[in-house]
Amino acid sequence: MADILYLVVPCYNEEQVLPETAKRLTEKLSGMIEGGAVSPESRILLVNDGSRDRTWEIIRTLHEENPMVCGVKLSRNKGHQNALLAGLMTAMPLCDMAISLDADLQDDVDVIDQFVAEYYKGHDVVYGVRKKRDTDTAFKRATAVGFYRFMKALGVDIVQNHADYRLMSKRALEGLAQFDEVNLFLRGIVPLIGYPSAVVYYDRHERFAGESKYPLKKMLSFAFDGITSFSVKPIRLITALGIIIFAASLLMLLYFLAIWLMGRTVQGWTTLVCSIWMIGGIQLLCLGVIGEYIGKIYGEVKRRPRYLIEETLR
Ligand code: UDP
Ligand code: MG
Numbered sequence: 001m002a003d004i005l006y007l008v009v010p011c012y013n014e015e016q017v018l019p020e021t022a023k024r025l026t027e028k029l030s031g032m033i034e035g036g037a038v039s040p041e042s043r044i045l046l047v048n049d050g051s052r053d054r055t056w057e058i059i060r061t062l063h064e065e066n067p068m069v070c071g072v073k074l075s076r077n078k079g080h081q082n083a084l085l086a087g088l089m090t091a092m093p094l095c096d097m098a099i100s101l102d103a104d105l106q107d108d109v110d111v112i113d114q115f116v117a118e119y120y121k122g123h124d125v126v127y128g129v130r131k132k133r134d135t136d137t138a139f140k141r142a143t144a145v146g147f148y149r150f151m152k153a154l155g156v157d158i159v160q161n162h163a164d165y166r167l168m169s170k171r172a173l174e175g176l177a178q179f180d181e182v183n184l185f186l187r188g189i190v191p192l193i194g195y196p197s198a199v200v201y202y203d204r205h206e207r208f209a210g211e212s213k214y215p216l217k218k219m220l221s222f223a224f225d226g227i228t229s230f231s232v233k234p235i236r237l238i239t240a241l242g243i244i245i246f247a248a249s250l251l252m253l254l255y256f257l258a259i260w261l262m263g264r265t266v267q268g269w270t271t272l273v274c275s276i277w278m279i280g281g282i283q284l285l286c287l288g289v290i291g292e293y294i295g296k297i298y299g300e301v302k303r304r305p306r307y308l309i310e311e312t313l314r
Helices: 018-034 055-065 080-091 109-120 138-153 170-177 186-193 216-230 233-261 269-301
Strands: 005-011 043-048 069-074 097-100 125-130 162-169 197-202 309-313
Touching: 005 018, 005 080, 018 043, 018 055, 018 109, 043 055, 043 080, 055 069, 055 309, 069 080, 080 097, 080 162, 080 170, 080 186, 080 309, 097 109, 109 125, 109 162, 109 197, 125 186, 138 216, 162 170, 162 186, 170 186, 186 216, 216 269, 233 269
Parallel strands: 005 043, 005 097, 043 069, 125 197
Antiparallel strands: 069 309, 097 162, 125 162
């Protein structure tokens, strides 16, 4: 008896692509069911992340036409990561494995077979890794490279060029369920689960229709969250910086004392002003970084729910 697969798709204002996405996923899943790769109880789970357009109506129609399509409606927009989590947690008790993928058909649907093949080989997590980034703008490519490098330098275990296209077994999902942090960065959490994992390479396509829901501002804040949720190294850097600057100021003090003893008074207005501004700037920067962590802690201690489900179509 083949295992049950759930395809989990977060959707935010995706009315333009959803019918096509559902069609392609249905074809794919039906083919796999017929081929005996997965159980006939396998489903496509569309998560409506508080869309403002007709996304939910479309999901409802798709569900009525085809029982293979299920839906979950969040009470409001909670962001990609939370929508994904909501879908995975809904699928967890019902499936043996779940694959998360984007609604815009950027993730190549044809490699799903390879994901499942790796699962049957005994891997609990299968990461989809992009072969090339040629469908991205030069800017997005450069910032992505910088981000992955920075994360690596900070000691965060993160799979390069892996977005959120991945398969997780039931066991891995149950592991994920135990990470109850509010500042969710799945790419960082999933490697922490451990269990055997594999990688599948795929070509990332252009967005099928509609526009990206990740404008620069959101992208930057996502990167910042990723860094500060996974590493306290920036705070350590601040400590190191503080020590260095303190040592430098001691040396400076000795120097000025020496020239004062030699009878030459300091005229250095410039040096004075420069150092005040420099120290002031560094202090503000450090306060900002510390503040960021305190903000994170504030968010975590409130223990607010990460999402609320308003309606489920099964
Ligand atoms: N998404 C979501 N909630 C949001 C923003 C995005 O569920 O607040 C979904 C979106 O519908 C898509 C996926 O997350 O399925 C990735 O978003 P998008 O394709 O816009 O990002 P990009 O590929 O441009 O990075
Ligand atoms: Mg996309």
